[in-house]
Amino acid sequence: MTQKLQTNLDQIVARYPDVPPLIILKTDVQRRGVFYSKAALELLDEAAHQTTGTHIFGARDGMIALRPESLLLRDGTSIITTPTPLDENPYLVDVKDGSPWLFDDGVALEAVDYWPAPDFYAKSSSSGVPMKNIVSARPQRLNIFPYRYCTFWNNNKGCSFCDIVSQLKKGGKELNIPAKLDPHEVGVVVGEALKEPGRFSAVFLTSGSIFSGAEPFDDEVEYYIEILKEVGKQFRTKKFPSQIIGTAFTKKQLQHLYDETGLMSYTADIEVLNEGLFDRLCPGKSEWIGYQGWKKRLVDAVDVFGPGRVNTGLVAGIELTSPHGFISEDEALQHTLSEAEDLARQGVSTVFIVWSPRPHTPLGNQKNASLDYYIRLARGLHALRVKYRLPIGYDDYRHCGNHPDSDLSRLLPY
Ligand code: SF4
Numbered sequence: 308m309t310q311k312l313q314t315n316l317d318q319i320v321a322r323y324p325d326v327p328p329l330i331i332l333k334t335d336v337q338r339r340g341v342f343y344s345k346a347a348l349e350l351l352d353e354a355a356h357q358t359t360g361t362h363i364f365g366a367r368d369g370m371i372a373l374r375p376e377s378l379l380l381r382d383g384t385s386i387i388t389t390p391t392p393l394d395e396n397p398y399l400v401d402v403k404d405g406s407p408w409l410f411d412d413g414v415a416l417e418a419v420d421y422w423p424a425p426d427f428y429a430k431s432s433s434s435g436v437p438m439k440n441i442v443s444a445r446p447q448r449l450n451i452f453p454y455r456y457c458t459f460w461n462n463n464k465g466c467s468f469c470d471i472v473s474q475l476k477k478g479g480k481e482l483n484i485p486a487k488l489d490p491h492e493v494g495v496v497v498g499e500a501l502k503e504p505g506r507f508s509a510v511f512l513t514s515g516s517i518f519s520g521a522e523p524f525d526d527e528v529e530y531y532i533e534i535l536k537e538v539g540k541q542f543r544t545k546k547f548p549s550q551i552i553g554t555a556f557t558k559k560q561l562q563h564l565y566d567e568t569g570l571m572s573y574t575a576d577i578e579v580l581n582e583g584l585f586d587r588l589c590p591g592k593s594e595w596i597g598y599q600g601w602k603k604r605l606v607d608a609v610d611v612f613g614p615g616r617v618n619t620g621l622v623a624g625i626e627l628t629s630p631h632g633f634i635s636e637d638e639a640l641q642h643t644l645s646e647a648e649d650l651a652r653q654g655v656s657t658v659f660i661v662w663s664p665r666p667h668t669p670l671g672n673q674k675n676a677s678l679d680y681y682i683r684l685a686r687g688l689h690a691l692r693v694k695y696r697l698p699i700g701y702d703d704y705r706h707c708g709n710h711p712d713s714d715l716s717r718l719l720p721y
Contacts, residue, residue: 316411319678326682326715332417333386334685334711335678336378336398336409337661340367340391343374346402351375354429356421357444359390363452363514365474367391369666375400375421378409385446385708386419389663422446425506427499432492440484442496447508448706449500453488453534454527457515459591466578467588467669468622468662471515490530494537501541509706510538513552518595527553528560535568546571550701552620555596555604561611572701573612576620577601580646580657587631588670602650609654615698617655620710623684624662624675636680644687651691656699658710659684681711688712 316335320328351358357376359366366374367389378386378400391397399410400419409416423446428439443450455475459465465472475486500507512534517527531551539547547569555575556564564570578589582598592601608617626632626639633639647657662675689712692699700706704714 314411315678319682322679323682323686326686327382329380329382329384329417330685330711330714331678331682332409333380333384333714334661334681336386337388337663337711338675338678338681340395340397340663341378341388341400341409342391342393342397344399344401347400347407348374350402350407351421353424355424357424357428357439362443363455363471363474365470365477365665365667367395367663367665369473371477377422378407379420379422379446381418383446384704384714385422387445387660387709391663425500426503427496430499432496434489434492436483436485436492438496438499441488441492442500444500444507445511445706445708447506449497449507449510451488451493451497451510451512451534451538452514453490453493453512453530454514454517455484455486457591458518459516459595462591464591464594466591466622468578468625468665470665470668473667488534490533490537493534494540497538498541509548509550509701511550511552511706516554516591516595518554522557522560523595524554524556524560528556528564531570532564532567535564535570539569542569545569548701548706550574550706552576555592555601556608557604558607558611561604561608565611571612572616572618573608574618574620574702575601575605575608576622577605578620578622579626580621580643581626581633584626584631588625588628605650605655606653614654615656615696616701618699618702619650619655619657621657621659622662623659623681625670627676627680628670628673636676639676640680640683640687643684644691647688648691651695651697654695654697656692656697656702657688658699658702658707658713659688660709661711685710685712685715689715692716 320331359374359376401410403415407419409419425444430438457471460472520526549570550572552574579585585598586593664671699713699716704717
């Protein structure tokens with residue numbers, strides 16, 4: 308074994324030859340986070356690159372500062388990662404031969420690009436708000452975060468990994484981001500963004516939960532309908548490539564959402580595939596809908612949106628937190644994949660994000676899982692989609708780029 312194979316990253320690359328090394332690297336960069344050197348930050352050009360700040364969730368170092376929104380690898384893979392304090396052992400983004408590179412332990416690993424800024428980022432809306440604070444972008448997707456609060460925090464029952472409220476407070480003061488977007492203004496900005504030829508292939512929308520209304524969450528549904536109707540005016544067809552991450556709605560609400568808008572796919576994040584942990588770590592979701600209720604509503608959504616157009620997301624790693632999580636990664640993996648299979652056989656896909664412990668959250672002082680765990684989880688979730696023939700095009704490497712498991716759909720086809 309060479310000296311190089313002694314690194315954890317190379318050991319995992321050698322252990323899983325079916326997983327592209329760049330996806331393993333991406334996953335580890337998500338797991339450990341990044342630190343930008345001064346020289347790397349000097350390469351950041353606000354006119355040319357996307358910079359951080361518009362997301363409804365905060366950075367791992369708790370700061371709002373001018374930094375790259377995220378990174379691209381040489382094969383086009385997005386790394387959605389977050390600035391992380393040096394004492395948490397992140398990867399370093401530094402400069403080599405005048406370009407940004409990823410470094411670990413002094414070794415230059417891979418060239419990276421900062422995400423390019425779309426044309427509309429230079430413009431402001433008629434109300435004077437920068438358009439990028441109304442609609443933001445991933446390399447190929449438009450992101451709308453219409454409501455930057457979540458009513459589960461009204462009685463302090465928000466999810467244990469979530470910093471939406473502290474980010475809202477910072478974002479309002481420091482960034483001039485509206486807490487709640489005007490649907491008409493969203494439609495105008497989407498129209499402006501679509502003027503850039505060939506840049507965007509989908510529209511995505513997510514916000515905090517809103518439990519008010521005649522039936523719980525009716526107000527959330529109606530607000531999404533208002534926004535999607537305005538966005539729909541920018542398209543010639545009734546349906547347009549789109550995804551929402553919303554609360555788990557009733558079948559009646561889902562049908563209403565589907566019938567009234569151009570929405571083509573639906574996601575309701577269950578966050579953790581274990582009932583006891585769901586109750587503890589997502590107490591608001593548990594109080595209003597419950598674990599079994601959440602699963603049932605996901606399955607109901609398949610009747611409305613169709614097989615292969617509904618999924619749920621995990622914040623992978625929280626299932627291993629103390630004191631109530633699984634003790635062993637083997638046990639956590641076996642349990643998670645078993646629950647994911649129960650959903651997959653009913654037409655619901657599961658994707659994960661690598662949990663990034665953030666300050667100002669109840670789980671913020673704990674560690675995420677091993678790289679080996681995340682790669683095994685990615686392979687397992689991808690294998691379920693192959694077994695149950697569930698396409699994931701609406702949430703894949705191209706449209707989202709935040710899920711190591713759906714990155715595999717690019718190179719290991721169905
Ligand atoms: S549902 Fe949970 S993760 Fe989502 S915004 Fe509300 S508290 Fe945060």
